[in-house]
Amino acid sequence: MSAVLFFIAAIVAIAGALGVVMLRNPFYSVLALVCHLVALAALFLLLRAEFVAAAQVVVYAGAVMVLYVFVVAYVGGTDVSAGRLTGGAERPSGALRVLAPLFGLAIAVELCIALLGTALRGISGKGAPYVLGFGTPEQIGTEFLTRYLFPFEAASLLLLVAAVGAVVLARRRRGLEPDEEPVGRPRSRPAYTGTMAEVAGLLSPGRAQRADWAAASADAQAERDRRAPEPTAPAPVAAAAPEDGR
Amino acid sequence: MAIGWYLAVSAIIFCIGAVGVLVRPNPLVILLCLELMLNAANLALIAFSRMWGGPDGQVFALIVMVVAACEVTVGLGLIVAIYRRRLAIDVDELNELRG
Numbered sequence: 026m027s028a029v030l031f032f033i034a035a036i037v038a039i040a041g042a043l044g045v046v047m048l049r050n051p052f053y054s055v056l057a058l059v060c061h062l063v064a065l066a067a068l069f070l071l072l073r074a075e076f077v078a079a080a081q082v083v084v085y086a087g088a089v090m091v092l093y094v095f096v097v098a099y100v101g102g103t104d105v106s107a108g109r110l111t112g113g114a115e116r117p118s119g120a121l122r123v124l125a126p127l128f129g130l131a132i133a134v135e136l137c138i139a140l141l142g143t144a145l146r147g148i149s150g151k152g153a154p155y156v157l158g159f160g161t162p163e164q165i166g167t168e169f170l171t172r173y174l175f176p177f178e179a180a181s182l183l184l185l186v187a188a189v190g191a192v193v194l195a196r197r198r199r200g201l202e203p204d205e206e207p208v209g210r211p212r213s214r215p216a217y218t219g220t221m222a223e224v225a226g227l228l229s230p231g232r233a234q235r236a237d238w239a240a241a242s243a244d245a246q247a248e249r250d251r252r253a254p255e256p257t258a259p260a261p262v263a264a265a266a267p268e269d270g271r
Numbered sequence: 272m273a274i275g276w277y278l279a280v281s282a283i284i285f286c287i288g289a290v291g292v293l294v295r296p297n298p299l300v301i302l303l304c305l306e307l308m309l310n311a312a313n314l315a316l317i318a319f320s321r322m323w324g325g326p327d328g329q330v331f332a333l334i335v336m337v338v339a340a341c342e343v344t345v346g347l348g349l350i351v352a353i354y355r356r357r358l359a360i361d362v363d364e365l366n367e368l369r370g
Contacts, residue, residue, distance in 0.1 A: 153324025
């Protein structure tokens with residue numbers, strides 16, 4: 026029974042891993058990784074690591090994969106290189122694409138040699154006799170709070186640093202990147218380059234420079250008011266029109 | 272099942288992940304392949320923990336999961352920052368460390 030379960034879980038895990046590498050769309054890669062992680066949790070259960078299996082499903086397949094799915098949805102799920110493969114001759118990865126499977130094969134052969142030629146006798150056995158309480162949260166927690174207290178605290182510090190670092194990395198920085206151009210909303214522009222409302226003093230230049238939506242929509246409103254009575258618009262309107270078209 | 276079978280599965284998954292890191296140009300998929308390699312290491316750790324009958328391997332597997340979560344967080348933050356700057360999300364294009 027356990028052999029059947031092992032082979033099912035192992036085949037699903039390897040198929041999921043292959044799917045992560047081979048599928049073109051990153052979104053499907055993430056889903057394949059979820060399959061792989063669940064199968065791996067089954068393998069952990071067969072190895073009597075209950076707590077790690079539960080943590081694998083809850084933390085990995087639950088939380089981390091949700092993060093992946095959000096980022097894939099934000100960045101856009103298309104593989105950028107798919108359309109660019111036609112000019113692949115000058116791509117730096119052209120030679121790598123051939124060499125990488127050879128490298129993987131070399132690692133596989135090396136690991137097989139290490140597995141088959143090992144002097145470790147326990148590998149061919151079924152493991153130590155099972156004692157009650159092996160792999161339970163109680164045992165893991167006791168280990169974490171007694172013998173492995175320092176790695177535990179270091180891990181908590183690492184999580185804190187990673188959280189702060191991710192916020193610092195992904196926050197919006199002024200001046201480093203081009204302004205976001207949301208679809209369907211008026212775009213910001215420098216002061217005194219557009220509408221009559223600024224010239225007439227209805228809008229202060231500070232407000233226009235801050236590019237908040239209220240000022241921009243007020244600009245658009247003033248533009249519409251101005252354009253309505255005079256259909257044949259002179260040059261300023263023509264200059265402002267492409268910006269409003271966004 | 273003998274412990275050797277679990278180690279063989281772990282080796283295969285590790286090789287697939289290593290090839291994926293080298294082949295795919297998309298950093299998102301590269302992060303996924305790093306996850307594959309870390310999970311292969313986790314499987315080997317837990318198999319050895321079962322072999323010796325001690326909980327140490329499982330403790331290390333949990334630490335590896337924490338490190339993997341941190342790596343994912345920082346990596347995805349980097350990808351979002353790259354996307355915000357309108358750069359191509361492609362590791363062959365992003366080969367300069369210039370701010």
